[in-house]
Amino acid sequence: MSSARKAEHRRPWRSLAFRVNAWYVIVFIASIAALVATAVPTVRRALDRADSVVVEDRVERHVAVLATGLPEYRAAVAHADALGDPEVPVRIRDNHGDTLYEHGDVAAAHITAVRSAGDLHLEVGAPRAPWSSVFAELRTSALLLALGALVLAVCGGYVLTRRGLRPVRELAATARDVIRSGDLSRRVPEHHSTDELEEVSTLFNRVLAHNQALVAGMRASLDNAAHDLRTPLTRLRGTAEVALRSDDPAAARDALGLCIEQSDQLLAMLRTLLDIAEAESGIMKLDLQPVALPRIARDVVELYEHVADEHGVALALTAQDVEVRADPARLRQALANIVDNALKYTPRGGTVTISTERADEAGIIRVRDTGEGIPPEALPRIWDRLYRAEPSRSRPGLGLGLSLVKAIVDAHGGKIDVASTPGAGATFTVALPLA
Amino acid sequence: MIDSMRLALIEDDERIGEFVEKGLAQDGHVVDWSRTGPDGLADLTSRTYDAAIVDVMLPGKSGFDVIRAARQRHITTPIIVLSARDAVDDRITGLDAGADDYLTKPFSFAELVARLHALVRRATTAPASYRLSYADLSLDIRTRRVERAGTAIQLQAKEFALLEYLLRNPERVLSKTMILEHVWEYGFDPQTNVVDVLVSRLRAKVDRDFTPKLIHTLRGAGYVLRAEG
Helix, strand or coil, X not given: CHHHHHHHCCCHHHCHHHHHHHHHHHHHHXXXXXXXXXXXXXXXXXXXXXXXXXXXXXXXXXXHHHCCCHXXXXXXXXXXXXXCCCCCCEEEECCCCCEEEEECCHHHCCCEEEEEECCEEEEEECCCHHHHHHHHHHHHHHHHXXXXXXXXXXXXXXXXXXXXXXXXXXXXXXXXXXXXXCCCCCCCCCCCCCCHHHHHHHHHHHHHHHHHHHHHHHHHHHHHHHHHHHHHHHHHHHHHHHHHHCCCHHHHHHHHHHHHHHHHHHHHHHHHHHHHHHXXXXXXXXXXXXXXXXXXXXXXXXXXXXXXXXXCCEEEEEECCCEEEECHHHHHHHHHHHHHHHHHCCCCCCEEEEEEEECCCEEEEEEEECCCCCCCCCHHHCCCCCCCCHHHCCCCCCCCHHHHHHHHHHHCCCEEEEEECCCCCEEEEEEEEEC | CCCCCEEEEECCCHHHHHHHHHHHHHCCCEEEEECCHHHHHHHHHHCCCCEEEEECCCCCCCHHHHHHHHHHCCCCCCEEEEECCCCHHHHXXXXXXXXXXXXXXXXXXXXXXXXXXXXXXXXXXCCCCCEEEECXXXXXXXXXXXXXXXXXXXXXXXXXXXXXXXXHCCCCCECHHHHHHHHHCCCCXXXXXXXXXXXXXXXXXXXXXXXXXXEEEECCCEEEECCCC
């Protein structure tokens, strides 16, 4: 409960969506900054190198013109033609550092070449203006671009992770609902996409459905057990109480005997309920080994031949050799219960036939009777605990037999089916994995 | 056959201990009852018993430990274990520890007595006899011939097995569970009482046309082969 509470009141910045986003935004900003930090100086250096080549080239031409005399040089610079480059700032100083001539602003140039010609010192600068403005422009647009990308990344990332994590949020919400309300029928909405989280939702729903079925089964069996234990307990108590009030020793002895019989019945029922529970929950210890089905069928025929005879029912066996992987004792118990049931529902003069055969992937045991059959509406319920189709209410038996059969067959990884035409008998078919 | 046995009972539950002691005393046996594992082990090692009945859940020392300790001291007394658990593992643990038989609670008193007799008989290894008889009823295992008062009786295989079992245990109550295990080697409760059916068929052949009746039903306990009452 407390962890569910915590999840409900989780602060937004603790959410996975936020943290993933924040991480990517930080990485994004850091890499842009790193890119700019390394690219700009490199580009600058490259450009400076290109500029200095140009300046060196110019300075040679300027020195050549200057060699013809300062006035000629001045004229050449003023006309620009002779040097072909009016934009170049130049300055000429004498040995004392006094400026004799200046054209343009040499101090502002980022690269300056200096040459001496006699007493004159010539300084030629590279024009800076074009590169600087390009860099300034580049910086602005890069900043704008980065800002745009950042906004896109944050919004897009947030939306994407939120959408992507929706199944997780829904799963958490459903789990909270189930815990809070105890209602096992809640399900996580499924969106029929194929991503991994969707699969988690589907699996979670399957677990919920399984739990719901188990709990429902447990509740039903507990109700049924309580109900069916009540009846023999009432008989037991009543028998003892009435016997206590009587003075007849013979009647008291009889009553004591009855009490023992009834407690034996209770015990048998308890054992069967435990067997079913064990088989269904998968904790039944099965001593699996290759088992010849005809052998099991013959054992069961031996067990019931006299009972069938008393009922006036023929018990027939058609055996085809086949070995399955099973626990012989449990398999015998399951088949005995099916045959017991078939004998109970077959009237005098009828036949119960046990047959074994080999199918493609399984060993088959079939029990066919010529009894009254099972009404279609009862067919799906015959495996339910303590269920008895109405006409048989008066017959003896615990109503647990077929549930136990199904539980045992299921525990073996086998399958059991029943087919019936009312009035023309029923056929139970058990398929078990081959040895 | 031993009429009076000297038995060790190790059981901490007063009610269960009381009815086992009382029941066995009624049958003429002498019972030494101890309530803890160490006391029971002391009993077992200090004197000779025909058989011992040992509960699993005991204060001080578990029933299995008592049996193991006794076997280590070369005590060969036949031992039957009583347990509230029906688990196969428990049964195997018990037999591995050195027990000779295993009985699950709740158990039928008649069954306990019958199993004790079987253990003691096994221990004393009575010579096997091919011909079994009681009153005017006889059965030959080799020829499979059954006679009562000189009249031959035809029995089916399971009827024969049941009668042989009754004749080997005359005047002793045999429970339905014991008959199921012995005649069919079947360890579960069938829904329909197959034992009742077999007994009534055997009775029809062995008892119906003769007096006195030999096979009797003891309500809630089982069946007994007895010449009177």
